[in-house]
Amino acid sequence: MIFSSKLVEDAVQEFAKLPGIGKKTALRMVLQLLRLEEGEVDEFTGAVSRMRHGVKFCKECHNVSDSEVCGICVNNGRNRHQICVVETIRDVIAIESTQQYNGLYHVLGGILSPLDGIGPEQLNIGTLHNRIKNDDATEIIMALSPTIEGDTTVYYIARQLKDLPVTITTIARGISFGGELEYADEMTLARSIAKRLPIENYVTIQGK
């Protein structure tokens, strides 16, 4: 792609960094922005910039938030005895939209995968341990992808928590082998949460 303007080229490069956006689509987006008034473009870039600078990660559950503690964690109407452990923020959004779950969350920020260089120290596992020790949680619901990496993470966390007085359950496997939680439709997800199983049905935890 040859550009007559370095400014346009730079903008295309930036859009093309986004997932699923190729050079052609990026160019289309840039051309659209060129058609807008300068002020409208400022609004656009301003929102993106403010989002990145202003966003916080909840110090309790690591969900995105506008304040130190997120809206879910401060909400007194939610069941504080349940913590649902998920891989990413997208999973929180997916489960919230089922409107079937009223407990709290814990966002790990990934799942264990040595192939991708992700070990326990990269994930928010230590803070989960502290939360359970200090707070009122009695049930931990593991809602991770039914993959080897998800299963490894479930096993790892279960081992970490084995001395704490909590019940660990996993969401029912309505989701097919190799499936991603994110792609499960809301009905399947809602059913999976309703029909969760004790972890012993799922992995054997040594020393328990």
Added chain:
Amino acid sequence: MSPVTCITGPNGSGKTNLLDAVYYLCYTKSYFSAYQQNSVQNGLDGFRVTGNFNRQGKEESISCKWKAGKKEIYANDVEYEKVTDHIGVYSAVMIAPDDTELINGSSELRRKWVDSILGQVDKTYLEKLMHYQRLLLQRNAWLKNQSVKPSADYTELDYYNAEMDMDAAYIYEQRKIFLEQFLPLLDNFYHRLCGGKEPVNVVYTSDLSQKPLKDWLAQNLQHDLRYQRTLRGIHKDDWDFSVNNLQLKQFGSQGQKKSFLFAMKLAQYAYLSKVQGHLPILLLDDIFEKLDQSRMEALLHIINGDDFGQVILTDTHPERIRQAFGTGAEVGYIYL
């Protein structure tokens, strides 16, 4: 007499590609190219293969699309949810000139061959094998990461070991049972092809014949850490072929190897038809010019029997095929 189709035409006209297309629709992968990308014509970003199959009197159109790294399989225009659901619905056995690699080449080829047979008759085998292979990749990556940044936390390793042990135990058992059923078939075809009474044998060698994988993994950890990979397991299994109590790879003649290979493929055919309850399609790629008269006659006699079904073959000389099958035989020709 079963239907025989001969694809003929000059070299480079795409005879083998057509044969491979039939194989592709059965297994959603090429028999010849290990990498899917090779199947794509230069400059294009995908391809599509479609074929009409007839199963238990019902016609079914199977389509396989491959686009931008993603594979989709359709039966009568309805997409399969999982590609693996299609495996085993239709089956085919290919015999091609370079197949002696199965005897002369590395153990990986023999594992792939056995896995391709067991994977299509046993879904659990296929799933456990895929599971094991992914665990192996993760375990090896874990070992490698340990050398860069050692950690005293072995929890992940415990998980990989326990899961791999369960998968390996099943795979080892199935591979053992398979050989018990396969060996008599192989022996039978070998002697029907080349007469004689020389004993043929296959010995399955596996680390698991000594102790369970979990013991190997536990006891071998220091080795594994030093080499940064998993040294023991069913991913190291092999099969030793012998004729007359002599190792075929090292001491076998070209003729013995060729007969052994054909007998293996015919035994594969017989095994699949017995377990699946239907006859696979036999695909013969340019094999008649490589065979002497007596073996060719023996082979034709076998594949013309009731235990064999549809045959599709390629040959540059339709005359040779006409002669081989005799004037009474009904052979369809496709000229490319």
